Amino acid sequence: MAHSIQTDSRNRLSKLWTPTGGLAPQDGEQDDSHALLIRSGFLRQAHSGVFHLLPLGLRVQSKLEALIDTYMHSIGASKASLSSITTEALWRQSGRYSANSELLRITDRRESGFLLSPTHEEEITALVASMVHSYKDLPLRLYQVGRKYRDERRPRQGLLRAKEFMMKDLYTFDSSSSAALETYESVRAAYTAIFNDLKLPYLVADADSGNMGGKLSHEYHFPSPKGEDNVWSCSSCSYVANEELAEKAPMPHDPAALGTPYIFQGISTDHQTRIVIIIPRPSIPLPSTTEEPWTRISDYINLHALKRALAEQNVDLDTSIDATTLAYLLSQSPIRYTAPIQIADRSIDPSSTHDITATTPGSRCPKCATGKLDVTKAIEVAHTFHLGTRYSAPLNALVALQDGKTREHMHMGCHGIGVSRIIGAVASLLSDTRGLNWPRAIAPFEVVVLSAPKGEEVGDAEEVYDALGGDVVLDDRVDKGLGWKLRDADLIGYPVVVVLGRGWRERREVEVQCRRLDVKRDVGLGEVREVVEGLLGEL
Known part of the structure; x- marks a missing residue:
């Protein structure tokens, strides 16, 4: 005889493990948003940069995942789950492996060269390359929500900078560049809908693709004084860019008004090339220091713009060198060096296209005639990349085109959302003296x-x-x-x-x-x- 089981369908806190740590801060604990997450029973720290999610925290994460699922499905993306373990071999093949990077390595008994994945471009490209061979199988959009790993040197701010974190990553594959760009815009629209549903202010900034590759990317930020990123925006138009790509309108070229330029000398990372940097004389004196020469020079020089300018010369500037060593190297015989590379700001040299002076609040907007730039501290919570063939080429991800003869590398995009980072960021943005304050969309x-x-x-x-x-x-x-x-x-x-x-x-x-x-x-x-x-x- 079958017996029915009677259950109470009500959600009860007595049935849900909510181990609050007390309503007062524990000894030595700062009463900030991360402390509130711990005290209110959302998570516990297991190790430095590693956290356990408790039932309340898991409910928040699950609701955020469900919100993401809704909009990923709306653009035809299918959900998958890739292994957290990858190999050095794939990363070497793509050209991203570095012994000094933040990759977490695993040593098994065979010393097989395994890694804990910080991201899955290599694995997903290899997987798709083995299964997709015709343009008829494209477009393909695959995403997952899973754990990622980073050998973070200094974990801090709880979920905002951890060694283990939850992330949504979407990978898109198209047969042409134009189709991939259309996919990119559809993903951006889905991201806009996700962040609109959170009902929180956010910024979308033009961004540098960095070591991910590609030429087109955008970052999504929550403005916050706890943020580690600087986002520049215009007071009059829609121009928004992160500090790596931020530009300003050129100053009028008037050498007499600018006065005698300031000349700074540096050296390449291989210590074989002298680099001469020429900028307008600043209105305030340059600092004199016997420590890192680049620590305060960034008040006057845009190091990101300088790096881009030098990349055209295939040279990397050594910004980690101490002042004494730099002076010694520059004092050596010129025979040690190739011909010096000279980079002049465009306000000094009309023939120069380089804007290498620091962007400051009040700088003129590069996109409109009346706007002024201002900077906001922000937390990056998502990033979209148009990759092109950055990974499909080295990993041989090819498809036959419509003519049946031509084979072309797939055109890719990758698009991430920091799930655990959003939880930490929202807790930071909405907490007050009484506690946390969740948006309806992801409240436990x-x-x-x-x-x-x-x-x-x-x-x-x-x-x-x-x-x-x-x-x-x-x-x-x-x-x-x-x-x-x-x-x-x-x-x-x-x-x-x-x-x-x-x-x-x-x-x-x-x-x-x-x-x-x-x-x-x-x-x-x-x-x-x-x-x-x-x-x-x-x-």
Whole structure:
């Protein structure tokens, strides 16, 4: 005889492991957003830069994944799951392997040269190359949400800079460059929809592709004083760029007004090429230092622009050298050096195209006539890259074209979203003195129902829970008082809190609270669902 199992479908905090660390900061703990994530029971640190997600944290991550899934499916992407283990051989084949990089290595008994993947361009390209051989199989869009690894030298700021992190990466394959660019724009539209659903301010900046390759990329940032990136934007037009690509309008060329230029000398990384850098004389004196000569020179020279200018000469500037060693090397016989390379700012030399002076707040926008540039500290949370054939060429990912004779390398794109980084960034952006504050889209629960641990309110709370429906959790813990539960609800950061207190006992009214909207009102049971849904709609 079969027996049915009776279950209570309500979400109950007594059934959900929420090991809060106490409502006061622990000894030596700063009361910042990462500390709040720990105290409110979202995560725990296992090792430096490595974290365990607890049930509340996993609910946030799962909701973020579901949001990403929705928009990835909207552009025809299929979800996969690649192994976290890759090999040095593939990275050597693509040209990205470096013994001094942030790759985490695994040594097995055969010393096989395994790595823990920080990203999967090599693996996905090799996989697709082995299975896709005709243009008829394209376009192909594959994505995954999984753990990635980085040998971070100095893990910091909790989930914002960790050794192990969750990331969504989408890889796209097309048969032509034009089709790949159309795919790139469709992915950008999906990313815009994802960040719009979070209801948080964000910036989309033109970006440098770096060692990922390709010539087109965009970064997505949350403005935050905790950010490690500088994003420049115009006061009048839509120009936004990260510090590596930021440009400014040229200064009028007037040598008399500029005065005697300042000449700085450097040396290439192989210490064989003298580099002469000429910039307008700054309005404030250059610092004199016996330490790193490039530490403060960046106040006057845009090192990113200088690096791009020197790349045209196939030379890398040594910016890690100390001042004493630099002076010694430059004092040696000129026989040691090839002909010096001279880079002059375009305000000094009309024939120069190089803008190598530092961009400063108030610099003129390069895209419009009236705008001024300003800089914002920001946290990068996503990045899109148009790769072209950067990986398909070295990894021989070819498809036969329509004529049946021509074979061409697939045109690729890769597009990442830092899932765990978004969790840390959102916690940072929306936390206050009372606790966390989650957007509705990724809150662990949208609503919490609280009551005193004893008395008739316990059963009544279940009635209110049932009346609300939706994504609600019932705080039915019997060892905590109502005041403690209220403070804990603020600490966890539920969007809406429904309280059965004195108003319920006296008038059968619950108190509905929404901290982000500064709402606190008493409502009857018959209208509580409508009121709560209205608040959630505003969020």
